[in-house]
Amino acid sequence: MGRIICAGLGPGDPELMSVRADRLVRSASHVAYFRKKGRPGQARKMVEGLLAPGVTEYAMEYPVTTELPFDSADYNDCLARFYDGWADRLAHEASARDVVVLCEGDPFFYGSFMHLYTRLRGRVAVDVVPGIPGMVGCWWATGSPMTWGDDVLTVLMGTMPEDDLVRHIEAADAIAIMKTGRNLPRVRSALARAGKLEQAWLVQHGTMPQQQMSRLADTAHEVCPYFAIVLVHGQGRRPEVAE
Template sequence: MAQTQGRIICAGLGPGDPDLISVRSDRVIRSGRHIAYFRKAGRQGQARRIVEGMLAPGAVEHAMEYPVTTEIPFDSPDYNRALAEFYDDWAARLHRLVAAGEEVVVLCEGDPFFYGSFMHLYVRLKDLVPVEVIPGIPGMVGCWNATGVPITWGDDILTVLMGTLPEAELVRHMAGSEALAIMKTGRNLPRVRRALAAAGRLQDAWLIERGTMPGQRVAKLADVDAEDCPYFAIVLVHGHGRRPVVGAEE
């Protein structure tokens, strides 16, 4: 009997609510024999939590545990070295499974090609084995829908920022865009708050924690305690651009 060709399928899970997983990802996850996902050591992992109750009986789980998360600075050579070795190791493990004819489903929150950890495996494996990527709704999309306010209007410029940027860079970008989505807040939230204040945008900023998930919180950032720095959170500033005036006479 000919050996079945293996492959890797990365299933984008969307912003966190299982109901927002695409039909295609849902189908692949439920039928998967090998399910791989990233997580912090000792934790269930956000991706695994989203698919709770969806895995087929007997599915083999591969928990890819980060060697570091926030223990050392992200721009440290040791941090980069540890993560490079981690991705090299898991790329090799998944490669072996595929070479044996197995199909491996890798779970990824949000969209895999939008700041997703899977990208680091993708660049290592895409020229070696068949890799398919199923898009997902980015987490920030779920968050701005949670506010009940459109994020952009007309000609608004939307800028996506990382809270890890230097404060001066944050201020510069914040002052030059109408709408903002700021990721990787957590312990960087005090810096983000100061930058928003310096750019004159703090009063318009919202903090969305666990958007679309149980325990979701939507609050004006200016009203949130300065010491409150949730990990699964994003900061948004909505645009107010060009639009037809409501109720305008012809």
């Protein structure tokens, strides 16, 4: 019997990958990764040049991404069948060998692997290697501490209804908003309504070669990449700086 080993690759820069994940990637004979159809896949791009010659690759291509509303029954049914199918295939492969599944960020922090994990657990041995979450790489890129003292950090999804975003933003000290993409106008509007737009930063492709960072209020974009996070830094209790 082999194992399914999910390696969290961190926020994007391969040098921020853990020693354990790097070792697993370099020694893997079979690797699987998610990607959008027609794209190389971010996780696969992150390990370019690290894989051994002759490695067997399994590209798990999403059957749908933005073509259907994410909260629709059709979307959920389509993805459920997709995860069911790949769980079966990976379980079969792991009956004879280890398979390393590549995952950006941390696999247990909004990672797609979670949907495979719940289907594979109890059927085959599964190991998960944690990674630095993408939002950590993004706030590191701003060069400013994200939280101070007893600040409360709130993580939100840009897919939420605008009124819900406003309610959470108003109650938070420090904020990370994920899944922005085409939801950026809604996120901008919610921050403006909550009086925090001027404090917000948009970090695109954090820690990656194409990283971009700007104040959200100065950004005219109506759409941003999937790998983009909006941040509002906490301003709470700070120790006095000695003169």
